Amino acid sequence: MxxxxxxxxxxxxxxxxxxxxxxxxxxxxxxxxxxxxxxxxxxxxxxxxxxxxxxxxxxxxxxxxxxxxxxxxxxxxxxxxxxxxxxxxxxxxxxxxxxxxxxxxxxxxNAEGVAEHAVGMMLACLKRMPEAHAAMQAGQAADRNALIGRDIKGMTVGLIGCGNVGRRTAEILQLAFGCRILASDPYVEAASLAPLGITKVPLEMLLIEADVVSVHCPLTPETRGMIGADAFAAMKPGVVFVTTARGSIHDEAALLNALNSGQVASAGLDVWAQEPPPVDHPLLAHQAVIASQHTAGVTxxxxxxxxxxxxxxxxxxxxxxxxxxxxxxxxxxxxxxxxxxxxxxxxx
Missing domain, CATH: 3.40.50.720 (NAD(P)-binding Rossmann-like Domain)
Incomplete structure (x- = not known):
């Protein structure tokens, strides 16, 4: 038996x-x-x-x-x-x-749920929804031109990590918005991405060229703290940064500085170094941040x-x-x- x-x-x-x-x-x-x-x-x-x-x-x-x-x-x-x-x-x-x-x-x-969440955060950031919400709450939303947004159509989106979630994110962005997709992933061959319309590039090139940077890699000793002050400084001014991967891949203090300087225009954050983050976390209070509590795959x-x-x-x-x-x-x-x-x- x-x-x-x-x-x-x-x-x-x-x-x-x-x-x-x-x-x-x-x-x-x-x-x-x-x-x-x-x-x-x-x-x-x-x-x-x-x-x-x-x-x-x-x-x-x-x-x-x-x-x-x-x-x-x-x-x-x-x-x-x-x-x-x-x-x-x-x-x-x-x-x-x-x-x-x-x-x-x-x-x-959970690739579908996470990919949809990532794209939703990209759109919310580009349309400046977090800032509009904050302005309306503060009674400062009379001038709509102060909240002018951007369309994602035709933009270059850089994916850090291109496994199941990254590939589904790319597919949504390509089919719905005609985006150009760059990916940096040392564990995925360029030949496997090319038929999907995804161009594999070094991380340094991705940071320079992407209008939107979205993180989709696991948290490992190799990726911990990978997106820090130097990485944010290398990004295109006015970039949108989104992560639905794991907290601690990006440096939260460095991101706050990049948001305050305008180097990063807006950020969508589903993952945190501490989950949930403390209620007085400065990124939660930032008007250009849309936040969720590690719920991208919780559908x-x-x-x-x-x-x-x-x-x-x-x-x-x-x-x-x-x-x-x-x-x-x-x-x-x-x-x-x-x-x-x-x-x-x-x-x-």
Missing amino acids: RRRFRVGYIGWVPHPAFLETASQDPDLEIVQISMDQPESAMIQTLSSCHGYYVMAARDELPQALHVHAELLAKLPNLLVAASYGAGYDTCDPQACSDGGVLLMNQAGG LQSRANITRIAALAFSDLAAGRMPPRVINPAVLPRWRARYEAAMGHPVG
Whole structure:
């Protein structure tokens, strides 16, 4: 008799589709771990699990329950950690590899929601909606010419990162507005972007040429702080800056300075170094900023999709099939041996 693959999650799942999909697989056992108990008790329950379905937003999950070396040392049975979304800020890929644990994300599952949000922020910034809103609230909106905006049609948009979200963002901008799309992504070949009408360029060129800069890369040691004072200074004066990726890729203080100087005309910010940001954060009070609380991918359709594909990935694992969207493939030889020892059958 095949052993059941036991998956634990802390607190809540993003959408009922996860539980609905998982319930159709008799080889899966899903365990809810209540947050209304000591962390030690949560970890004790999690230690019996083969899979950890883990929150992706770092400020929603207690640090002790992030997937790092200290936690993994307490989870001898864990084979797989899978983040709720495309991001995996709460997981340390190197620690997973060192511990023989497979790390997965749900890349592409919320691409539509995030791409639409990014384009919406671009339009709001170019049409100066945040400034108009602030002026109306202050009773200073009588002179409409003081709020003259710009059309996005035909503009050059630079995408920092061009995976699932970046490509869908490019498609919307091309089809709806005829934008020229530049992309900077060291992990994507120019030959794969060219048929999509996207031109791969070095980051330095993208910053110089783009009318709108939009960030779509993951937060990694390589990208942390990548968009700082020098990057903002290199951008075209009057640029619009949008990010729906992860906080800490851009330097918030440097962005504030660039907005105050006029180097950056307006910014759309869905992600923050601290989420939610403090209510007195200066960027929240800036009239040229439109802000949201990491909600770009929080749509009914995106949540249903990312949870369904996560459940299907766990089903693959329960059946001995390799799941998609593995972040640390170098761990596979060691991981296969751990899997077979734990589950009693090989993984294909």
